[in-house]
Amino acid sequence: AKRAGQAYRRWDPALDEQSTGHARLGAEMRIALDTGQFQVVYQPIVAYPEGRVAAVEALVRWEHPQRGTVSPAQFVPVAEQNGLIIELGAWILRTACRRMARWRAELGGSAPDKVSVNVSARQLAGPGFATTVADILAETGLPPHHLAVEVTETSVFEGGQAVTTLHELRKIGVQIALDDFGTGHSSLGLLQTVPVDILKVDKSFVDNVTEAGRHSVIAEALIQISTELGMTAVAEGVETAEQADALHQLGYTLLQGYHFSRPLAEPDFGRRPTTTGGMTTAAVVGQAHPG
Numbered sequence: 001a002k003r004a005g006q007a008y009r010r011w012d013p014a015l016d017e018q019s020t021g022h023a024r025l026g027a028e029m030r031i032a033l034d035t036g037q038f039q040v041v042y043q044p045i046v047a048y049p050e051g052r053v054a055a056v057e058a059l060v061r062w063e064h065p066q067r068g069t070v071s072p073a074q075f076v077p078v079a080e081q082n083g084l085i086i087e088l089g090a091w092i093l094r095t096a097c098r099r100m101a102r103w104r105a106e107l108g109g110s111a112p113d114k115v116s117v118n119v120s121a122r123q124l125a126g127p128g129f130a131t132t133v134a135d136i137l138a139e140t141g142l143p144p145h146h147l148a149v150e151v152t153e154t155s156v157f158e159g160g161q162a163v164t165t166l167h168e169l170r171k172i173g174v175q176i177a178l179d180d181f182g183t184g185h186s187s188l189g190l191l192q193t194v195p196v197d198i199l200k201v202d203k204s205f206v207d208n209v210t211e212a213g214r215h216s217v218i219a220e221a222l223i224q225i226s227t228e229l230g231m232t233a234v235a236e237g238v239e240t241a242e243q244a245d246a247l248h249q250l251g252y253t254l255l256q257g258y259h260f261s262r263p264l265a266e267p268d269f270g271r272r273p274t275t276t277g278g279m280t281t282a283a284v285v286g287q288a289h290p291g
């Protein structure tokens with residue numbers, strides 16, 4: 001309301017409704033955090049074609065008593081805005097690390113090597129994030145190399161302490177994954193300034209990977225870049241066996257998507273089906289977890 005003209009901005013009922021909607025969601029989120037309505041689910045990242053679950057991505061869920069399941073795409077931005085993401089994010093991180101430490105203890109070598117946790121811009125921008133992570137690792141007893149944090153290009157560019165924090169995390173031994181890679185404004189430029197261990201190639205490049213054309217060319221270029229730079233590539237959003245095989249042809253060895261598993265509260269660490277035509281390993285899955 002400081003600049004002339006802005007004070008007289010017309011009342012927009014749609015905007016108003018959106019902001020009261022956000023305010024209500026924000027208030028309910030506070031209650032949700034205090035009454036245990038949030039949950040963390042885990043989506044396997046599969047070593048292909050062997051089928052071993054190499055890692056899991058932690059994804060938050062909100063089971064709202066009236067609204068039902070609310071998507072993180074809806075409430076994470078609101079939590080970013082009202083600052084609750086700091087507390088919620090720490091809770092997600094603690095839950096995922098505790099869970100991973102338990103899997104390591106219970107399953108030993110058949111546990112996944114890594115849990116990957118999404119971190120948002122506001123968590124990364126503040127000064128205390130690396131300390132929070134170090135504290136949570138100490139508290140849960142999870143060795144740092146079993147944790148990766150997933151950041152997006154936008155969250156890194158939002159500035160503050162973000163780049164410093166990433167260097168600090170890496171010094172602790174935590175890995176950095178660049179999420180939704182290729183969809184931002186200067187993804188390649190970012191690789192020159194930010195320490196990245198894992199490149200998560202966005203679903204949009206996976207969708208048409210079986211067809212000759214732009215998307216498969218980009219998917220191929222991205223695996224080459226990641227290999228040359230000593231990073232690990234993960235292909236996101238793999239929905240069909242044909243896509244998995246096409247990605248394998250290009251040199252991808254880590255795949256994630258509904259073709260292998262949806263995010264689950266209790267993922268199965270047995271082997272996943274591998275090829276289109278041949279024998280699947282469903283029997284092995286059954287043997288891996290009797291009962």
Ligand code: C2E
Binds near residue numbers: 059150179236238
């Ligand atoms: P993301 O980190 O890129 O996560 C991948 C999203 O794609 C997840 O949606 C996942 O369920 C979905 N997905 C996985 N495989 C497939 C597939 O084969 N096909 C399709 N169509 N979708 C697939 P989700 O869980 O709804 O999360 C959406 C976004 O919300 C995430 O995108 C991430 O940006 C954010 N998010 C989720 N959990 C958290 C969290 O714990 N913290 C923060 N800060 N953000 C989170």
Ligand code: MG
Binds near residue numbers: 118150179
């Ligand atoms: Mg992610």
Ligand code: MG
Binds near residue numbers: 179180200236
């Ligand atoms: Mg992603």
Ligand code: MG
Binds near residue numbers: 180202203236
């Ligand atoms: Mg994505």
